[in-house]
Amino acid sequence: MNDINITAYGATDFVGRSSFLIHDRDHKILLDCGLELVPKQKTIAPVGVHDVAKELDSVLISHAHIDHSGYTPRLSKEGYRGNYYMTQPTKDIAYRLWLDHLKIEGRRHWSETDLDRVFHKISTKDYNKKFKVADGITAEFIHAGHILGAAQILLDWEGQLILYTGDINDRVTPMFDGYDLPNEKVDVLITESTNGDRYVPERKKIDVGLRLLAKQIADQGNKMLLPSFAVGRSQETLITLALDNDLDDIPIYIDGMIVTMNMITEHYLSEKWVSKGFLENLKDAGLNSPFQKQNMIPVKSISERTHQSRRYLAESNEGSIIVTTSGMLEGGPIHTYLDLLGSDENNVMGFSGYQVEGTTGRKIYDGATNVTLFEDYGRKKNVDLNLKIMKFPYSGHTSVDGLKQIMGDSGAKNIFLVHGDKRNQKYIMEYVKDVAKPSLINENAPTPLIGV
Ligand SMILES: [Zn+2]
Numbered sequence: 001m002n003d004i005n006i007t008a009y010g011a012t013d014f015v016g017r018s019s020f021l022i023h024d025r026d027h028k029i030l031l032d033c034g035l036e037l038v039p040k041q042k043t044i045a046p047v048g049v050h051d052v053a054k055e056l057d058s059v060l061i062s063h064a065h066i067d068h069s070g071y072t073p074r075l076s077k078e079g080y081r082g083n084y085y086m087t088q089p090t091k092d093i094a095y096r097l098w099l100d101h102l103k104i105e106g107r108r109h110w111s112e113t114d115l116d117r118v119f120h121k122i123s124t125k126d127y128n129k130k131f132k133v134a135d136g137i138t139a140e141f142i143h144a145g146h147i148l149g150a151a152q153i154l155l156d157w158e159g160q161l162i163l164y165t166g167d168i169n170d171r172v173t174p175m176f177d178g179y180d181l182p183n184e185k186v187d188v189l190i191t192e193s194t195n196g197d198r199y200v201p202e203r204k205k206i207d208v209g210l211r212l213l214a215k216q217i218a219d220q221g222n223k224m225l226l227p228s229f230a231v232g233r234s235q236e237t238l239i240t241l242a243l244d245n246d247l248d249d250i251p252i253y254i255d256g257m258i259v260t261m262n263m264i265t266e267h268y269l270s271e272k273w274v275s276k277g278f279l280e281n282l283k284d285a286g287l288n289s290p291f292q293k294q295n296m297i298p299v300k301s302i303s304e305r306t307h308q309s310r311r312y313l314a315e316s317n318e319g320s321i322i323v324t325t326s327g328m329l330e331g332g333p334i335h336t337y338l339d340l341l342g343s344d345e346n347n348v349m350g351f352s353g354y355q356v357e358g359t360t361g362r363k364i365y366d367g368a369t370n371v372t373l374f375e376d377y378g379r380k381k382n383v384d385l386n387l388k389i390m391k392f393p394y395s396g397h398t399s400v401d402g403l404k405q406i407m408g409d410s411g412a413k414n415i416f417l418v419h420g421d422k423r424n425q426k427y428i429m430e431y432v433k434d435v436a437k438p439s440l441i442n443e444n445a446p447t448p449l450i451g452v
Pocket residue numbers: 063065146167
């Protein structure tokens with residue numbers, strides 16, 4: 001047997017541009033092809049993939065988040081003509097994100113033509129079904145518990161089992177019951193390590209606080225702003241709010257791309273894609289979809305002109321909750337709301353996602369009360385914020401205990417850490433060295449996975 005190697009084009013000891021080539025003398029399989037999002041700058045591509053694009057046997061995408069899927073259409077431009085494997089929800093979500101990326105960055109990385117070509121070569125696969133990706137190599141998607149359609153990728157490489165986690169979550173969330181493990185022990189584990197030294201509280205405990213606070217604020221006639229990531233966190237937040245009858249009389253306004261992502265989510269409300277518990281909760285509440293509850297109102301439906309709707313909302317005396325993009329406050333509708341509502345000390349903004357260093361969200365999270373809005377749109381504006389800031393410690397990634405569990409339970413003797421930062425990876429290396437051989441990966445240079 002040949003040595004099997006991994007070459008990383010990003011996401012080694014940082015989060016961004018996840019893209020990993022697994023290769024031996026005869027085969028080349030690419031796992032993910034994402035972009036790196038940098039605050040206030042353009043995205044960064046995983047450049048090394050250009051050199052191998054033509055030689056790839058298959059491309060597999062773990063989930064739709066842009067740091068895992070955003071550069072995929074470029075592979076077509078670089079001459080790759082094979083299949084792209086992903087789950088059906090990943091295809092639906094990624095396509096919307098790709099279109100959005102074209103709007104934001106233009107044809108910097110790839111064009112509409114590249115996207116069209118890729119779209120027709122996508123082959124969708126369900127969880128837990130093996131499929132061939134090269135001679136002697138099969139793949140299987142396994143539930144990741146992260147976002148809709150998210151999968152871990154299990155490769156059977158001529159008898160050697162390699163598990164790439166993509167992004168995983170061990171917590172019971174409104175839609176999922178945590179990640180699944182493969183049926184067999186694996187030889188190699190390539191795992192994300194985002195929360196490598198962080199304990200994430202159980203969802204239910206955070207949910208209770210969110211619901212109580214939302215009710216209190218709205219009952220007093222004030223506004224609660226919940227800036228959220230369009231894919232994943234915003235659906236979870238809306239579901240949490242929808243399943244609380246105490247909030248039935250409180251309008252919940254939805255703004256930004258979240259509305260589209262809700263519609264996609266509605267297509268997949270079956271046991272194949274979401275947890276039984278979630279479907280039972282919906283049934284008990286008499287709902288076909290959490291997003292179609294009476295008090296869930298897309299901002300676009302208020303009037304034909306979105307800006308007018310937002311102003312109307314902000315100026316009305318009605319207490320309400322506004323769930324909107326963008327999650328790190330880098331632009332989009334949340335800037336309009338901060339402009340209109342941020343000066344009122346009775347209003348509240350709740351953070352529900354991690355705020356990356358350098359973003360406007362992080363500045364406010366860390367206590368800044370004067371921020372610049374609309375930076376991208378050429379009509380910059382400085383505003384003083386008086387509204388209260390609340391922090392909800394949600395995470396879409398597995399808690400450190402869940403990470404330790406997958407490292408132990410997978411049976412892997414070789415463990416490679418990716419998608420985390422140096423500090424928490426160091427912590428994990430210490431922990432894991434008694435049960436397996438932990439390794440880090442260098443960027444753009446082959447590291448042996450098996451056969452050392
Ligand atoms: Zn993700």
